[in-house]
Amino acid sequence: MSLNEVVTPARSLSAELQDRTGEVVTLQGWLHHFRRLSNVSFLLLRDRTGVAQIVIDDPDTAERLSMLKHESVLTVNGTVTAEPQAPGGVEIKQPTVTVLSEALEEPPIELYKPTIRAQLPTLLDYAPVTLRHPRRRAYFRLTHAALIGYRSVLVDAGFTEIQTPKLVAAATEGGANVFPLDYFGRRAFLAQSPQLYKQMMVGVFERVFEVGPVFRAEPHDTTRHLNEYVSLDMEMGFIRDHRDVMQMLRNIVAGMFAAMSSQCRPELDLLQVEIPPVPEQIPSLHFADALRMIGAATGEDLSGEQDLAPAHEAWLGEWAKREHQSEFVYVTGFPTQKRAFYTHPEPDRPEYSNSFDLLFRGLELATGGQRLHRYDDYIGALEGRGMDPEPFQGYLQAFKFGMPPHGGFGMGLERVIARVVGATNIRDTTLFPRDINRLTP
Amino acid sequence: MSLNEVVTPARSLSAELQDRTGEVVTLQGWLHHFRRLSNVSFLLLRDRTGVAQIVIDDPDTAERLSMLKHESVLTVNGTVTAEPQAPGGVEIKQPTVTVLSEALEEPPIELYKPTIRAQLPTLLDYAPVTLRHPRRRAYFRLTHAALIGYRSVLVDAGFTEIQTPKLVAAATEGGANVFPLDYFGRRAFLAQSPQLYKQMMVGVFERVFEVGPVFRAEPHDTTRHLNEYVSLDMEMGFIRDHRDVMQMLRNIVAGMFAAMSSQCRPELDLLQVEIPPVPEQIPSLHFADALRMIGAATGEDLSGEQDLAPAHEAWLGEWAKREHQSEFVYVTGFPTQKRAFYTHPEPDRPEYSNSFDLLFRGLELATGGQRLHRYDDYIGALEGRGMDPEPFQGYLQAFKFGMPPHGGFGMGLERVIARVVGATNIRDTTLFPRDINRLTP
Numbered sequence: 001m002s003l004n005e006v007v008t009p010a011r012s013l014s015a016e017l018q019d020r021t022g023e024v025v026t027l028q029g030w031l032h033h034f035r036r037l038s039n040v041s042f043l044l045l046r047d048r049t050g051v052a053q054i055v056i057d058d059p060d061t062a063e064r065l066s067m068l069k070h071e072s073v074l075t076v077n078g079t080v081t082a083e084p085q086a087p088g089g090v091e092i093k094q095p096t097v098t099v100l101s102e103a104l105e106e107p108p109i110e111l112y113k114p115t116i117r118a119q120l121p122t123l124l125d126y127a128p129v130t131l132r133h134p135r136r137r138a139y140f141r142l143t144h145a146a147l148i149g150y151r152s153v154l155v156d157a158g159f160t161e162i163q164t165p166k167l168v169a170a171a172t173e174g175g176a177n178v179f180p181l182d183y184f185g186r187r188a189f190l191a192q193s194p195q196l197y198k199q200m201m202v203g204v205f206e207r208v209f210e211v212g213p214v215f216r217a218e219p220h221d222t223t224r225h226l227n228e229y230v231s232l233d234m235e236m237g238f239i240r241d242h243r244d245v246m247q248m249l250r251n252i253v254a255g256m257f258a259a260m261s262s263q264c265r266p267e268l269d270l271l272q273v274e275i276p277p278v279p280e281q282i283p284s285l286h287f288a289d290a291l292r293m294i295g296a297a298t299g300e301d302l303s304g305e306q307d308l309a310p311a312h313e314a315w316l317g318e319w320a321k322r323e324h325q326s327e328f329v330y331v332t333g334f335p336t337q338k339r340a341f342y343t344h345p346e347p348d349r350p351e352y353s354n355s356f357d358l359l360f361r362g363l364e365l366a367t368g369g370q371r372l373h374r375y376d377d378y379i380g381a382l383e384g385r386g387m388d389p390e391p392f393q394g395y396l397q398a399f400k401f402g403m404p405p406h407g408g409f410g411m412g413l414e415r416v417i418a419r420v421v422g423a424t425n426i427r428d429t430t431l432f433p434r435d436i437n438r439l440t441p
Numbered sequence: 442m443s444l445n446e447v448v449t450p451a452r453s454l455s456a457e458l459q460d461r462t463g464e465v466v467t468l469q470g471w472l473h474h475f476r477r478l479s480n481v482s483f484l485l486l487r488d489r490t491g492v493a494q495i496v497i498d499d500p501d502t503a504e505r506l507s508m509l510k511h512e513s514v515l516t517v518n519g520t521v522t523a524e525p526q527a528p529g530g531v532e533i534k535q536p537t538v539t540v541l542s543e544a545l546e547e548p549p550i551e552l553y554k555p556t557i558r559a560q561l562p563t564l565l566d567y568a569p570v571t572l573r574h575p576r577r578r579a580y581f582r583l584t585h586a587a588l589i590g591y592r593s594v595l596v597d598a599g600f601t602e603i604q605t606p607k608l609v610a611a612a613t614e615g616g617a618n619v620f621p622l623d624y625f626g627r628r629a630f631l632a633q634s635p636q637l638y639k640q641m642m643v644g645v646f647e648r649v650f651e652v653g654p655v656f657r658a659e660p661h662d663t664t665r666h667l668n669e670y671v672s673l674d675m676e677m678g679f680i681r682d683h684r685d686v687m688q689m690l691r692n693i694v695a696g697m698f699a700a701m702s703s704q705c706r707p708e709l710d711l712l713q714v715e716i717p718p719v720p721e722q723i724p725s726l727h728f729a730d731a732l733r734m735i736g737a738a739t740g741e742d743l744s745g746e747q748d749l750a751p752a753h754e755a756w757l758g759e760w761a762k763r764e765h766q767s768e769f770v771y772v773t774g775f776p777t778q779k780r781a782f783y784t785h786p787e788p789d790r791p792e793y794s795n796s797f798d799l800l801f802r803g804l805e806l807a808t809g810g811q812r813l814h815r816y817d818d819y820i821g822a823l824e825g826r827g828m829d830p831e832p833f834q835g836y837l838q839a840f841k842f843g844m845p846p847h848g849g850f851g852m853g854l855e856r857v858i859a860r861v862v863g864a865t866n867i868r869d870t871t872l873f874p875r876d877i878n879r880l881t882p
Contacts (some may be wrong), residue, residue: 011613140603162585182621200568
């Protein structure tokens with residue numbers, strides 16, 4: 001019997017070296033690149049915090065390193081020495097280099113080059129290694145920081161984090177585009193969203209949020225859609241109407257952006273991405289007014305339109321930028337019939353709804369609204385749409401037992417990051433995207 | 442066009458009333474209970490922070506309230522008044538009560554009674570309303586706090602949070618018990634764990650963690666297993682061996698327990714649950730030594746045993762408590778053949794492995810270990826088990842391009858909470874459990 005004493009070897013990280021001039025340190029990381037010159041050579045060693053430069057004087061070591069493939073894993077002992085021209089102002093001298101794990105092949109892309117020339121299919125086919133490129137990696141460090149900001153705002157506002165089932169008996173939106181599967185002899189579906197569950201949980205916790213996968217069996221192959229993505233969802237009770245949700249969403253996006261700004265300075269610099277300010281009050285336009293404005297400006301006849309086309313969203317993005325110096329704009333009041341059955345109509349104009357989309361740089365970032373909260377309203381809404389209430393019994397029971405006015409939103413995590421970094425394809429900001437053609441790696 | 446000004450009504454929460462004696466406040470919540478006495482009545486109003494007592498003098502209001510069903514949603518305006526005998530030392534007087542949303546039926550259980558007498562199937566069939574019981578709700582506030590603690594330790598230790606796909610092309614462990622589904626004409630599976638993906642991501646971020654659903658098609662109906670659960674996973678590179686993972690897991694559990702202690706005092710008091718201390722060094726036993734000790738103590742012949750039976754785990758729990766005053770004990774060195782193909786053998790005794798289970802109160806809480814990190818070792822391990830490497834190509838490529846020694850663990854969130862609160866059935870600590878018989882609500 002032995003207690004689990006662990007003497008972790010005192011590994012230093014590349015980002016810590018600046019303060020340790022004169023010390024002998026142990027670094028561990030990947031052979032990012034090796035540059036052999038006539039009388040001196042440079043080893044660039046990459047770890048999770050950056051890249052360290054190691055000066056190789058010894059010809060045998062240089063010879064050995066020149067035989068190794070990129071991405072071999074090394075341990076380096078050496079002395080931290082000030083060198084203004086080295087990255088971070090320091091380099092490692094008098095090194096001893098040990099191979100911890102040798103790479104067997106050269107990577108399919110040159111990970112040490114600042115730009116990536118490979119096409120997306122190559123990047124995705126070899127994701128386990130191409131994600132090691134500092135630019136690719138930076139996207140997912142931003143994702144990590146955005147999640148910290150997301151949860152932080154919600155936890156501070158009294159929300160409870162929940163995990164709801166992804167195996168469900170009824171399609172959330174009652175529509176097609178669900179993945180069915182056999183569940184011990186019964187038919188089950190993969191959840192299209194946690195919508196029904198997060199609403200039920202308003203009765204328990206008032207304010208809830210979830211971060212989890214959702215599944216859409218849409219057979220489209222576009223740059224904006226995936227068949228599996230991570231949904232940021234929240235739902236809150238005791239609202240006046242959808243405007244309370246919009247204000248909370250504004251605070252959440254501000255928290256996400258602030259976390260990215262404060263925690264990902266090196267990544268943002270590398271990507272040359274600016275995190276824009278989120279205005280205290282995001283400009284907001286009713287759907288009917290938006291159509292009228294766009295029609296007046298462009299000469300299009302938009303009467304009878306039931307949704308915004310991408311060109312219209314782009315126009316509104318320009319408008320918000322021009323008139324309100326805002327990268328964000330809310331559109332509210334979408335036609336009730338175009339939104340899901342649980343959408344709350346406007347009290348005075350039931351053909352419009354207490355719903356909203358948040359546009360960022362002219363593209364949809366989040367969608368939400370106030371929900372119905374009375375049982376009879378649900379039965380009416382389902383029947384009015386020709387939907388059978390039976391598969392929704394588990395959900396509908398919540399509304400028999402007292403539910404406050406409530407609302408919430410859903411927001412695709414990969415899409416938020418794509419918008420922020422300016423990626424044109426959502427696959428760029430997804431570790432292992434799933435689409436109609438891709439199920440591996 | 443209007444900006445989205447929101448004037449949220451100044452709602453007070455029940456837990457804030459102690460500091461507001463003399464003020465007029467607005468409360469909103471559920472009719473938890475109404476007690477009508479001969480000359481005065483008491484309304485108990487429940488919100489997300491607790492229960493407020495409201496004194497009803499007015500006979501008309503009392504009459505109206507007596508007609509309402511439990512769980513109706515109310516707004517109450519009134520004056521906060523000190524009253525030593527009331528819960529929290531305050532009550533609301535001179536109230537105005539408005540019905541915000543009326544309950545249509547009486548709940549299937551009495552939510553205001555301190556104990557729950559209903560059986561589990563009733564609780565689960567009516568989960569949207571039975572979860573409102575303060576005892577049920579408390580389990581999931583503990584879950585919420587545990588997650589905060591989990592992420593906090595990992596983020597501070599330089600881990601990156603990742604989201605990996607749940608639709609996969611190969612069964613993680615290569616075994617049966619996966620849910621297959623049709624994915625646009627191809628066969629896909631629901632991920633049994635993020636194991637393969639988190640390992641690949643060690644090459645990118647060194648240290649990663651994930652919180653997400655996993656799916657097991659096991660056709661068993663036990664109190665310890667579910668077909669869908671939330672897995673807390675992590676994986677870390679540049680370890681010496683499994684002991685570095687064990688030390689990190691110790692810190693993580695300590696962080697989870699500390700968060701529950703500090704953030705859930707009222708819930709822990711309600712449940713009469715004590716959060717035990719986590720020792721700095723958790724006692725640790727090798728599998729072979731554990732068998733020998735148990736055999737010597739019980740007289741059983743355990744030679745040739747390849748795993749621990751539940752009774753043996755219980756014995757070890759007692760032993761750790763008695764000999765080390767610890768509710769926790771590690772068992773290491775499980776036979777290599779009983780662990781998954783990616784398990785790293787002990788360097789000097791390859792029939793045993795660099796693996797561990799963490800037992801808490803004699804029950805398994807987490808399982809983990811060091812993994813193989815060389816491509817050739819994977820090919821050898823798969824072939825040695827008669828498994829085809831082909832479906833694992835996407836995963837195996839990571840090991841061709843340089844992977845450091847690494848390891849990690851997986852831990853079922855619902856199981857952790859069940860152990861802490863002493864629930865005997867894991868369904869008790871799952872919002873909407875999925876088992877062989879249950880797919881709703």
